[in-house]
Amino acid sequence: MTQRAYYNSDELTMRTQVLDCSPDHDGKFRVTLTATLFHPQGGGQLADQGTIAGVKVGRVIQEGDKVIHIAEQEVAVGEALIEVSPEVRMLHARLHSAGHLISGVVEQMGWYATKGHHWPGEGRVVFEPRGNPQPLTAEGVEQAVNQLIADDVPRHLTETDGMRSVCFGDLPMHSCGGTHVGSAGQVGPIRILKLKEKKGQLSIQYDLES
Secondary structure (H helix, E strand, C coil), rough: CCHHHHHCCCCCHHHHHHEEEECCHHHHHHEEEEECCCCEEEECCCCCCCCEEEEEEEECCCCCECCCECCCCCCCCEEEEEEECCHHHHHHHHHHHHHHHHHHHHHCCCCEEEEEECCCCEEEEEEEEECCCCCCCHHHHHHHHHHHHHHCCCEEEECCCCCEEEEEEECCEEEECCCCEEEEEHHCCCEEEEEECCCEEEEEEEEECC
């Protein structure tokens, strides 16, 4: 089992132990660590990138309870310094956090988020009605989310029985294993590109302003 240090830490560098390094089918190497700061692809979010002992890691995947780092070269077993790319982490964290802000705002209007996709250029959150859903407009959602961003509301993390949850400000908590900015202001202004309701589901497409 790989300890996911990014659950409780925003640090981008740490020393850890390389447990195993084995050749992959494409000439790259599969590296497992005792603990990692690298977020693997999943949960609607792309993987972190960076280095292990100076060796480039361009892809990170999850296999059961292990996080597998796909390295460009062989990495020696033993202690190693891992470094996560700050630019890639920040982009993914901003996009994922924007999805949570949208989810929280829309949930207060009677819609519950069921699916999120937070890839660059493909941001989308899908909702289902709960109780008495209220009508929404793209302009209204965008204004409400950007107000929270302008107010720089803080991020809150909790973990209960191994289940990690996140929210911003007073918005509802949502279970999530992804990475997020420390406060909403770091997301920067967002744009709601499209709001579409079909077959009882509401889909909201979004992107970062810059």
